[in-house]
Amino acid sequence: xxxxxxxxxxxxxxxxxxxxxxxxxxxxxxxxxxxxxxxxxxxxxxxxxxxxxxxxxxxxxxxxxxxxxxxxxxxxxxxxxxxxxxxxxxxxxxxxxxxxxxxxxxxxxxxxxxxxxxxxxxxxxxxxxxxxxxxxxxxxxxxxxxxxxxxxxxxxxxxxxxxxxxxxxxxxxxxxxxxxxxxxxxxxxxxxxxxxxxxxxxxxxxxxxxxxxxxxxxxxxxxxxxxxxxxxxxxxxxxxxxxxxxxxxxxxxxxxxxxxxxxxxxxxxxxxxxxxxxxxxxxxxxxxxxxxxxxxxxxxxxxxxxxxxxxxxxxxxxxxxxxxxxxx
Numbered sequence: 001x002x003x004x005x006x007x008x009x010x011x012x013x014x015x016x017x018x019x020x021x022x023x024x025x026x027x028x029x030x031x032x033x034x035x036x037x038x039x040x041x042x043x044x045x046x047x048x049x050x051x052x053x054x055x056x057x058x059x060x061x062x063x064x065x066x067x068x069x070x071x072x073x074x075x076x077x078x079x080x081x082x083x084x085x086x087x088x089x090x091x092x093x094x095x096x097x098x099x100x101x102x103x104x105x106x107x108x109x110x111x112x113x114x115x116x117x118x119x120x121x122x123x124x125x126x127x128x129x130x131x132x133x134x135x136x137x138x139x140x141x142x143x144x145x146x147x148x149x150x151x152x153x154x155x156x157x158x159x160x161x162x163x164x165x166x167x168x169x170x171x172x173x174x175x176x177x178x179x180x181x182x183x184x185x186x187x188x189x190x191x192x193x194x195x196x197x198x199x200x201x202x203x204x205x206x207x208x209x210x211x212x213x214x215x216x217x218x219x220x221x222x223x224x225x226x227x228x229x230x231x232x233x234x235x236x237x238x239x240x241x242x243x244x245x246x247x248x249x250x251x252x253x254x255x256x257x258x259x260x261x262x263x264x265x266x267x268x269x270x271x272x273x274x275x276x277x278x279x280x281x282x283x284x285x286x287x288x289x290x291x292x293x294x295x296x297x298x299x300x301x302x303x304x305x306x307x308x309x310x311x312x313x314x315x316x317x318x319x320x321x322x323x324x325x326x327x328x
């Protein structure tokens with residue numbers, strides 16, 4: 001495992017870390033703690049020391065699994081969770097310091113921990129990033145010892161740029177992959193200038209970038225890749241990075257010629273992300289241990305050649321950029 005600095009937190013964290021959106025099993029299935037324990041312990045065994053979760057993952061069950069892992073291991077494991085998405089409706093007006101404080105305290109109880117290494121606002125509406133009183137709350141929570149650091153998870157580059165104007169924001173979690181390249185422009189430069197840790201989420205565009213999907217691939221009715229392609233449940237950009245499924249398949253076919261002989265493109269797609277020095281870590285998910293094994297293979301891949309980097313950009317420009325680049 002290789003490690004990078006998580007911005008001004010000072011934490012040295014694994015380049016390939018773990019997101020726990022689906023650690024309890026396939027999207028939409030009942031949460032399996034046995035499955036979660038297998039994946040989480042295998043990750044730590046492989047040198048992963050940064051785990052990202054959220055209070056809404058498995059309705060709190062993911063947090064419980066992560067807390068159990070931390071308490072059962074001797075290694076230093078950095079825990080990041082998120083708050084805000086439990087608000088119903090999920091609106092700017094619903095974001096109030098009292099509600100967010102309760103969410104943080106609930107997460108501590110779920111995980112049976114004394115403090116959170118990192119708490120992140122969970123993709124709040126854009127207007128929340130223009131409300132200083134929301135960010136000031138987390139200074140008080142830090143003074144109380146309930147959190148160590150504040151970060152944000154965002155949908156849009158605009159939100160990321162606004163968030164890092166607040167001095168207590170230490171990290172930004174953002175979608176970045178071969179099909180979502182805009183963050184590498186202004187945002188990465190500004191984040192590096194301010195010593196902000198960058199946590200890359202949705203690195204495989206909901207699995208599209210594994211190269212294992214086809215027009216015949218069937219997703220369950222409860223899978224967001226079925227019901228959220230047009231943003232019916234949450235931001236469209238969370239599903240296939242906002243790329244139309246058929247367009248994504250066509251672009252992946254071209255990517256397979258750039259990385260020939262690979263039945264699974266996931267390690268190459270993750271290794272591509274690691275070529276960007278501004279990135280602190282990637283948090284691919286895993287619904288079974290084999291997914292974790294696949295993700296960790298990125299560490300053994302050579303860096304893409306200049307020719308491969310140029311080819312990835314050409315494919316993005318040809319297939320992806322026009323419909324999605326300026327939306328997020």
